[in-house]
Amino acid sequence: MGNRTTMKGTESKEKLIRLFLLATALSAISILALISVFIFTEGLPIMFRHGFKKFLFSLDWYPTEGHFGLLPMIIGSLMVTVGAMIIGVPLGLAGAIYLTQFSSKKVRMVVKPMIELLAGIPSVVYGFIGVVILVPFVRENFGGPGFSVLTASIILGIMILPTILSISIDSLMALPPAYREGSIALGATEWQTTRMVLLPAARSGIIASIILGMGRAVGETMAVIMIAGNATSLPRTILDPVRTLTSNIALEMGYASGEHRQALFATGVILFIIIMVLNTVANLTSRKMSR
Amino acid sequence: MSLRLSPRKEQAIVRRLLFGLTALSLFILAFIIFFILRHGLPVISWKFLTQNPIETGKEGGIFSTIIGTIVLIILALVIATPLGVGTAIFLTEYTVEGSLTRIIRFGSECLAGIPSIIFGLFGFILFVTKLKFGWSILSGSLTLAFMVLPTIIRTSEEAIKFVPQAYREVSFSLGGTKWQTVSRVVLPSALPGISTGVILSIGRSIGETAAVIFTAGSALRLPTSLFSSTRTMSVHFYILAREGISLSKAYGTAAVLIISILLINVITYYLMNRFLRKYT
Amino acid sequence: MKSKGRTFKEKAEFFSSFNIFSFFPLFFFTLFIFSSCSLKPAQKGITIAGSTSIQPFADQWAEVFMAKYPGRLINVQGGGSSAGIQAAMTGAAQIGMSSRELKPQEKVLQEFIVAWDGLAIIIHPSNPIEDLSLEEVRKIFAGQIVSWKEVGGPDHNIHVVTREEGSGTRGAFQEMVMGKERITKKSIVQDSNGTVREVVAGNPYAIGYISLGLVEKRVKAIKLDGIEPSLENIMSRRYRLVRPFILVTNGPPTDETHDFIQFILSSEGQELIKRQGLIPANLVMTEAKVGQ
Numbered sequence: 001m002g003n004r005t006t007m008k009g010t011e012s013k014e015k016l017i018r019l020f021l022l023a024t025a026l027s028a029i030s031i032l033a034l035i036s037v038f039i040f041t042e043g044l045p046i047m048f049r050h051g052f053k054k055f056l057f058s059l060d061w062y063p064t065e066g067h068f069g070l071l072p073m074i075i076g077s078l079m080v081t082v083g084a085m086i087i088g089v090p091l092g093l094a095g096a097i098y099l100t101q102f103s104s105k106k107v108r109m110v111v112k113p114m115i116e117l118l119a120g121i122p123s124v125v126y127g128f129i130g131v132v133i134l135v136p137f138v139r140e141n142f143g144g145p146g147f148s149v150l151t152a153s154i155i156l157g158i159m160i161l162p163t164i165l166s167i168s169i170d171s172l173m174a175l176p177p178a179y180r181e182g183s184i185a186l187g188a189t190e191w192q193t194t195r196m197v198l199l200p201a202a203r204s205g206i207i208a209s210i211i212l213g214m215g216r217a218v219g220e221t222m223a224v225i226m227i228a229g230n231a232t233s234l235p236r237t238i239l240d241p242v243r244t245l246t247s248n249i250a251l252e253m254g255y256a257s258g259e260h261r262q263a264l265f266a267t268g269v270i271l272f273i274i275i276m277v278l279n280t281v282a283n284l285t286s287r288k289m290s291r
Numbered sequence: 292m293s294l295r296l297s298p299r300k301e302q303a304i305v306r307r308l309l310f311g312l313t314a315l316s317l318f319i320l321a322f323i324i325f326f327i328l329r330h331g332l333p334v335i336s337w338k339f340l341t342q343n344p345i346e347t348g349k350e351g352g353i354f355s356t357i358i359g360t361i362v363l364i365i366l367a368l369v370i371a372t373p374l375g376v377g378t379a380i381f382l383t384e385y386t387v388e389g390s391l392t393r394i395i396r397f398g399s400e401c402l403a404g405i406p407s408i409i410f411g412l413f414g415f416i417l418f419v420t421k422l423k424f425g426w427s428i429l430s431g432s433l434t435l436a437f438m439v440l441p442t443i444i445r446t447s448e449e450a451i452k453f454v455p456q457a458y459r460e461v462s463f464s465l466g467g468t469k470w471q472t473v474s475r476v477v478l479p480s481a482l483p484g485i486s487t488g489v490i491l492s493i494g495r496s497i498g499e500t501a502a503v504i505f506t507a508g509s510a511l512r513l514p515t516s517l518f519s520s521t522r523t524m525s526v527h528f529y530i531l532a533r534e535g536i537s538l539s540k541a542y543g544t545a546a547v548l549i550i551s552i553l554l555i556n557v558i559t560y561y562l563m564n565r566f567l568r569k570y571t
Numbered sequence: 572m573k574s575k576g577r578t579f580k581e582k583a584e585f586f587s588s589f590n591i592f593s594f595f596p597l598f599f600f601t602l603f604i605f606s607s608c609s610l611k612p613a614q615k616g617i618t619i620a621g622s623t624s625i626q627p628f629a630d631q632w633a634e635v636f637m638a639k640y641p642g643r644l645i646n647v648q649g650g651g652s653s654a655g656i657q658a659a660m661t662g663a664a665q666i667g668m669s670s671r672e673l674k675p676q677e678k679v680l681q682e683f684i685v686a687w688d689g690l691a692i693i694i695h696p697s698n699p700i701e702d703l704s705l706e707e708v709r710k711i712f713a714g715q716i717v718s719w720k721e722v723g724g725p726d727h728n729i730h731v732v733t734r735e736e737g738s739g740t741r742g743a744f745q746e747m748v749m750g751k752e753r754i755t756k757k758s759i760v761q762d763s764n765g766t767v768r769e770v771v772a773g774n775p776y777a778i779g780y781i782s783l784g785l786v787e788k789r790v791k792a793i794k795l796d797g798i799e800p801s802l803e804n805i806m807s808r809r810y811r812l813v814r815p816f817i818l819v820t821n822g823p824p825t826d827e828t829h830d831f832i833q834f835i836l837s838s839e840g841q842e843l844i845k846r847q848g849l850i851p852a853n854l855v856m857t858e859a860k861v862g863q
Contacts, residue, residue: 014470017469020377028378028441030398061736094313121549123498125545131769189299191302191305192298229759251762255653255654256651265412265416271409280401283401346634420663425664426648510647534764535765535789
């Protein structure tokens with residue numbers, strides 16, 4: 001009898017623990033839901049009031065006068081992200097290919113964590129390096145005020161490099177060794193093997209790494225605010241200053257009140273949607289890989 | 292490729308090119324660290340580390356910002372670690388792969404991708420204004436905890452998966468319940484791996500600025516309670532550098548930041564390798 | 572934090588905000604724990620929040636005040652004028668700082684003008700320009716004059732640096748210099764006096780505007796219509812770009828906030844304000860009020 005009750009006791013205790021763990025496990029998704037609820041309830045009403053068209057397609061950002069055109073910031077974010085890709089993808093991929101195909105395991109074990117260290121450096125430090133070194137350099141050698149699309153792209157490119165490198169290495173390493181061995185046995189060089197066998201095979205992982213890198217570039221705030229110049233006009237050249245969605249929020253949040261503040265949350269809504277789309281795409285591609 | 296190089300020659304060129312680009316990445320890293328340390332190390336002294344900032348940081352040290360950073364991060368980890376490890380235990384030990392785990396993983400991955408400025412906005416609206424915590428350590432820690440949660444989930448999950456199945460079987464065969472097995476066998480064995488995730492989160496938190504500045508504020512005084520505002524080292528660095536308050540103090544703060552990040556990376560690297568070697 | 576002082580409406584809001592969380596059991600639990608903590612009185616002293624233009628000065632006021640009254644705690648926060656006013660209204664801060672005039676709907680707050688601040692137009696020290704007319708400054712910031720050559724300087728594009736929309740300093744500049752004209756969208760935007768100064772100090776072709784109290788050697792404050800932005804010229808109202816620094820409280824000041832505000836308005840506080848490069852409250856008040 002006594003034995004049975006303790007059995008029952010442990011059973012219900014186990015059930016309770018499972019329930020508790022389930023609640024814990026739902027925390028991440030709950031937080032995500034909570035964040036969306038708050039950002040959307042703060043940002044959507046003003047978009048409805050003024051019309052989505054005005055927010056998405058107007059070039060005029062005069063928030064204190066009731067003009068909330070976010071197009072310059074959307075294009076600004078796009079420009080610096082593309083710029084960051086142009087810098088970061090070749091560097092990241094080259095590193096990943098070199099370290100997996102052409103270097104010894106020892107070198108890889110040392111170099112990979114070192115480059116990953118770049119991801120640990122605070123974004124304010126990147127911004128600072130940008131301000132003290134890159135901004136004057138660009139101004140003196142290329143012209144313009146130095147705070148520019150170009151400067152922001154270079155710094156962001158460096159910042160997303162470790163993401164691309166690290167995930168690409170992982171997906172290249174995850175390929176069955178037979179792919180490589182088979183191709184080499186057929187007389188192909190390492191480069192031919194990489195180009196024609198390994199890269200296509202690891203494609204989805206590499207694409208996922210690039211999309212995640214894009215997400216990081218789109219979402220970066222502090223470094224960009226320090227080096228991009230934050231002008232609300234559309235940049236005509238890559239030497240013109242530019243404002244991104246993120247810096248629009250961080251720059252004006254302090255002084256904003258009323259509709260202006262809501263418009264900044266609307267900026268957050270657009271940013272949030274872009275990021276969620278990128279996340280979902282990355283998630284789907286990498287799931288395809290694991291299959 | 293249309294140049295019709297022989298495959299060997301082509302490979303030699305590509306190899307050199309790839310090596311050059313990899314070396315460039317390493318050079319950038321080395322340059323950033325060297326640049327900050329060269330200007331910052333001479334500023335660092337015992338006094339710099341133990342004195343409070345005077346005149347908004349123009350004089351004095353960075354003591355209160357170090358304390359602010361530490362308190363903020365410890366509280367964030369106290370909140371995030373149980374949630375993260377709990378999630379990982381649930382995902383690995385208490386359920387089978389299915390739509391529920393997919394949703395949980397998707398949530399965690401999306402959370403990882405959300406930019407810190409969004410966390411900042413969210414924390415500001417919920418904790419600072421709606422719940423009236425004000426700009427405070429509490430608001431900042433909760434926000435940070437949410438940010439680092441995915442890192443802790445992911446690393447804990449992987450660490451738990453690495454614990455050999457045999458360990459669990461032995462425990463079950465000795466009559467251990469599921470929870471006994473998890474809490475007394477699996478978790479202790481996975482601990483080094485889990486701590487890697489926790490330390491990685493410290494690294495991420497130390498460098499965080501956007502989310503912290505909107506939730507924990509930027510008061511320079513030593514915090515006296517969970518409801519006092521505080522300024523972390525990276526926020527302090529950001530303000531010093533941007534406002535041109537003191538370039539040398541800014542370099543000093545940046546050097547302290549970089550050194551902490553380096554240390555954290557070395558520790559995680561070491562822990563991870565030891566952990567992996569134990570089970571593979 | 573202050574459950575006693577909550578009105579019914581606030582309470583209702585407080586609890587209705589929980590409805591969302593009840594979907595997330597654990598979340599509810601965590602927040603419940605933390606919010607119950609928040610009901611305990613935890614904070615001594617007062618929080619001052621708002622204008623980043625006033626913040627560096629207020630930091631020092633607080634330092635001196637706390638040295639004079641040991642045991643009193645003053646917490647100075649930035650956030651911006653609007654955030655500060657908002658904070659004073661909701662009680663997140665006991666005192667708000669504003670470097671712009673209050674808007675009509677904000678007039679429910681009690682306001683104290685504690686100092687006046689001149690706005691300086693600054694350029695790089697290497698720039699030979701010494702003097703611009705108000706008209707020229709307006710045209711430069713409106714993007715109608717684009718080269719320094721047009722105002723007698725080097726043959727190079729002007730890099731206009733401005734503050735972000737909503738900033739009190741920008742609001743004051745807009746009102747006093749630009750009038751109906753808009754600041755060009757091409758200008759570089761920075762979010763504090765200090766950063767504007769840093770950008771101008773690092774760029775030989777830049778022009779910006781900052782609080783006069785923050786001008787230092789690395790930038791050059793130019794004369795406006797031939798008049799130097801000196802304290803004397805501001806007090807005599809010959810230099811025209813002047814704005815108030817305002818502290819606001821929700822309702823009449825409590826004992827603690829009263830002491831601090833009185834301290835700043837005392838001769839000792841005003842002496843400090845003078846040393847900081849600001850203009851004491853009583854010196855310009857009447858004339859500038861007329862000027863508006």
